[in-house]
Amino acid sequence: MLERIKDSFTESIQTKIDAAEALPESIAKAAEMMVHCLLGGNKILACGNGGSAGDAQHFSAELLNRYEVERPPLPAIALTTDSSTLTAIANDYSYDEVFSKQILALGQPGDILLAISTSGNSGNVIKAMEAALSRDMTIVALTGKDGGAMAGLLGGGDVEIRVPSNVTARIQEVHLLVIHCLCDNIDRTLFPQDEQQ
Ligand SMILES: O=C(CO)[C@@H](O)[C@H](O)[C@H](O)[C@H](O)COP(=O)(O)O
Numbered sequence: 001m002l003e004r005i006k007d008s009f010t011e012s013i014q015t016k017i018d019a020a021e022a023l024p025e026s027i028a029k030a031a032e033m034m035v036h037c038l039l040g041g042n043k044i045l046a047c048g049n050g051g052s053a054g055d056a057q058h059f060s061a062e063l064l065n066r067y068e069v070e071r072p073p074l075p076a077i078a079l080t081t082d083s084s085t086l087t088a089i090a091n092d093y094s095y096d097e098v099f100s101k102q103i104l105a106l107g108q109p110g111d112i113l114l115a116i117s118t119s120g121n122s123g124n125v126i127k128a129m130e131a132a133l134s135r136d137m138t139i140v141a142l143t144g145k146d147g148g149a150m151a152g153l154l155g156g157g158d159v160e161i162r163v164p165s166n167v168t169a170r171i172q173e174v175h176l177l178v179i180h181c182l183c184d185n186i187d188r189t190l191f192p193q194d195e196q197q
Pocket residue numbers: 049050051052116117118119120121122125168169172
């Protein structure tokens with residue numbers, strides 16, 4: 001078991017080293033899109049399943065509260081938290097529509113969907129992307145593996161941040177780092193401070 005634990009650390013570190021080579025440009029582009037969105041008075045909607053639902057909530061909490069810099073709250077909504085809405089949509093329609101119906105209600109042109117899936121194949125995240133596109137929103141997709149069906153839905157104005165790994169847990173571990181990089185970029189672009197490095 002000790003060996004398995006050490007192997008998990010090694011694998012996680014290696015995935016982050018690989019991601020540090022592959023992802024900075026797409027993370028910077030996503031952060032730029034988010035800054036532009038927020039400066040325009042728009043908001044960011046986030047969704048995902050399981051661990052990725054936690055990531056969506058982690059992201060919205062950093063924006064609504066704060067990341068590292070003292071600054072005003074920024075507008076973001078995790079679509080994963082309202083159990084009444086989620087159960088009603090899943091019960092009356094289908095689980096695939098739990099995010100898309102919320103986006104059709106709340107999404108405005110210029111808003112961003114942060115769509116998180118390690119496989120890129122979660123049906124409700126795919127439907128969320130379709131709903132976002134129908135609302136003239138742009139998409140930042142956090143994926144892994146081969147990008148799945150999500151990769152094929154993205155247009156030129158969207159960005160995919162695909163973690164170079166086939167292991168769900170390792171991909172999730174990098175997704176969290178990517179989310180913190182996005183928050184850091186947003187903070188430092190919108191609220192530059194002398195004492196920041
Ligand atoms: O956290 C984990 C696995 O580490 C799980 O809860 C995982 O997020 C769930 O199985 C998700 O349903 C996987 O969905 P996805 O990443 O393929 O979109």
